[in-house]
Every structure is written in C-alpha cells, then in structure tokens.
C-alpha cells in the first residue's frame with residue numbers, strides 16, 4: 001500500500017536557517033554544511049515519509065522503532081483530536097483523569113504475570129531512570145538498604161538520563177559524562193560474538209553461558225549490595241543483538257537465587273515487535289519491572305512508563321496513608337493526549353491482532369534479510385521478531401563511514417534506513433506488504449553493492 005502523503009509546500013535549499021537547531025544524535029556540521037534536502041521530512045502517512053522535495057521514503061525503522069502501525073492511523077489521529085476538545089492537560093499529582101486509570105488497567109492486562117502496576121513517564125529514558133529509582137527504594141523499604149548496585153550490559157542502550165547511560169554500555173554515550181555516572185554499576189558481557197553466532201537465524205544457539213557472568217559479579221560484590229539487573233530482551237539500538245537461547249532464563253534464575261530484581265527494558269520490544277505483547281512473553285521470561293515507551297501510542301505523543309510486579313508496588317504502600325509513597329513523577333506523566341493516543345493504539349493492537357501479525361512479518365523479514373548473505377562486506381545478519389540488522393565491515397580506520405554511505409545510498413533508492421556504526425537496522429511497520437519488503441531488501445542490496 002503506497003499511502004501518498006499530501007504534497008508539502010516546496011522549499012528551496014536556502015529557505016531554512018539550519019544554525020539554531022542543535023540536532024540530537026546527529027552530525028550537526030555534516031548535516032548543516034551539506035544541507036541535505038533528502039533528509040528534510042515534511043509529512044508522514046502509512047509506511048512513508050515525504051521529503052520537502054516530494055520524494056517518498058519507505059520508513060524502514062518505523063520512525064525510531066516507534067510508529068509500528070504506520071503513520072497517521074485514522075483512529076489514533078481522531079482520538080488525539082477528540083481529546084484536545086475534552087481536556088488538553090490534566091495534572092497527574094493528587095488528581096488524575098479517569099482515562100489514565102483505564103489505560104493502566106489495559107496495560108496491566110497485556111503485561112505478563114503479576115506485573116500490574118503502571119507508572120507513567122514521557123520517554124524511554126525517564127522510564128529507565130524511574131525503574132532504577134523504584135528498585136533502589138524497594139530494597140530500602142524492605143530493610144535492605146545496602147542493595148544499591150545496578151548491573152547493566154555492555155552494548156546496552158537505556159536512553160540518555162544519567163541512570164540510563166550508567167547502566168548502558170555504548171561507549172560514545174558514556175565517555176563524555178564519565179565523572180557524573182552513578183556509582184556502583186557493573187556490566188555483564190555483551191552477547192554479540194561474530195565468531196560464534198554470525199548469520200544465526202533468530203536466537204543464536206551459542207551464548208547462554210554469558211549470563212553466568214552475573215554469578216562472578218555477585219561473588220565479587222556480594223548479593224546484598226546488588227539492587228537490580230537491567231537488560232533489553234532484544235538489544236535494538238546497538239543493531240538487533242538477539243538473546244541466545246536460554247540466556248534470559250538463566251539471568252532470571254540467578255536473580256531469583258540472589259534476591260536481585262530483573263528489569264526488562266522493553267522500550268523497543270514492547271507492543272508487538274517481538275511477535276507477542278512484550279519480549280517477556282515472546283522469550284518466556286517474567287521480569288520484575290518492565291520499562292516501555294515508543295509503540296505504546298505509536299509514537300504519536302511522547303509517553304513512557306514502568307510496569308511493576310504487584311508485590312513491588314505493595315512494598316511502597318506503607319506508612320501514613322496521607323503521605324506520598326514515591327517522591328517521583330513528571331508534569332506530563334499520563335498526559336491526556338498521550339493517554340488518548342495509547343487507548344486508540346491498544347484498540348488497534350487488539351482488533352487487528354498486531355503482535356501476531358508482527359510474528360508473521362518477522363518470518364518474512366528473516367527470509368528476506370538473510371538473502372543478503374554473500375553481498376560485499378556483509379559480516380553478519382541478525383533477526384528477531386519483526387526486526388533485522390545487517391552488519392558491514394568498517395572502512396579501514398573509519399568506523400561508521402560505510403554505514404553513513406549506505407544510509408545515503410538508501411535515500412537515493414527511496415529508503416529511510418537507520419544506521420548505527422556500520423550496522424543498518426530494519427523494523428518496518430506492520431502494514432508492510434510483501435512487495436514493499438522485497439523492494440526494501442533489494443534497495444539495501446543495491447546500496448551495499450554501491451558502497452563496496
């Protein structure tokens with residue numbers, strides 16, 4: 001389905017002053033010197049963006065992993081517009097809209113096991129920092145105030161708050177801010193090993209033992225000092241690094257043995273992409289806390305949150321009843337527009353069986369992506385749920401440049417790809433047709449050859 005967006009007003013290369021906007025996670029000087037009209041996105045509809053020049057770009061990563069239903073879904077648009085007439089803003093401290101309670105109930109319904117208490121934030125980064133705070137406070141309330149350490153994982157991405165970069169494992173996001181990292185954080189080894197698992201389809205058979213490193217960390221620091229382990233079930237931002245078979249189970253078992261909370265950062269995995277509601281269900285492992293954001297409302301209005309096991313919530317419900325139990329929250333927690341968009345998104349996820357459809361799309365993506373094996377410089381292809389990544393060897397001495405060039409070749413072929421270093425990731429919207437998938441993969445193939 002090729003949803004043509006309404007034509008944007010034509011824009012000349014010199015019309016815009018590019019200087020004042022400090023672009024996030026962007027090579028500002030490269031962008032502003034180049035003045036790339038093919039990267040100015042004027043509108044979005046279905047699986048396509050339209051540039052200011054009127055070129056259609058297929059949305060290979062569903063925005064930034066967030067617009068999984070495609071853009072401008074009429075039911076979500078309608079819900080947000082309607083909400084603006086009902087209430088544009090409602091505070092979340094000491095008062096609330098009824099819809100925020102209804103949304104929490106619906107999220108609890110689709111979350112695994114007894115994860116049924118929902119705290120709202122406005123982003124994945126805030127969700128992560130919130131989950132770390134909850135973990136610390138939980139142990140303290142239970143009389144285990146010495147449990148202050150967090151264990152993240154190398155190559156992990158948990159957003160850009162100080163908590164998130166501390167437990168995260170992407171060096172570029174950490175090195176500038178090293179003096180301000182939260183203390184007492186250790187990292188599990190990452191599970192990305194080309195020698196052992198390159199070109200695995202789905203979950204690699206090798207690597208479950210890497211979870212046992214948690215025992216080494218426990219032996220080093222003692223369990224009584226460790227609050228929580230945080231991992232992404234499938235690591236998206238680093239380029240679709242897939243958990244080895246049995247790896248997450250082992251982490252769960254070791255956490256249980258030592259009274260450590262297990263946090264799944266499901267900001268990318270949540271709401272269908274893994275072929276189930278959450279990675280937790282897709283991989284059959286129940287964490288203690290889930291962080292979510294992005295697809296909860298199809299990326300329409302910023303929203304994130306944490307879903308906690310009931311026992312964690314109950315631990316906070318002590319002391320005088322008139323007292324605040326958790327001194328934490330945001331002006332825009334459960335913002336009415338975000339809540340309205342989330343209700344509409346959940347309606348669609350249920351009615352259109354989106355998690356199941358992502359499972360089916362994932363099988364097609366696996367076949368298509370692995371057909372790129374043997375193309376020049378391709379050193380790995382990975383896939384999980386409805387996501388895949390192709391890793392290329394870097395140009396000598398210039399890591400990341402081949403990835404950038406591939407991204408630019410993709411644009412020439414009408415594809416908006418996402419690159420991290422020399423890896424490109426693909427996670428197209430659920431509305432992607434077999435023909436669109438074919439065109440995406442063939443454009444990636446041609447682009448890989450162009451940058452050889």
Ligand SMILES: Cc1ncc(COP(=O)(O)O)c(C=O)c1O
Nearest residue numbers: 123124125157158159265267268
């Ligand atoms: C696993 C994970 N956690 C946290 C975040 C941060 O989310 P946000 O950019 O909404 O702060 C992301 C964003 O990609 C993510 O993938």
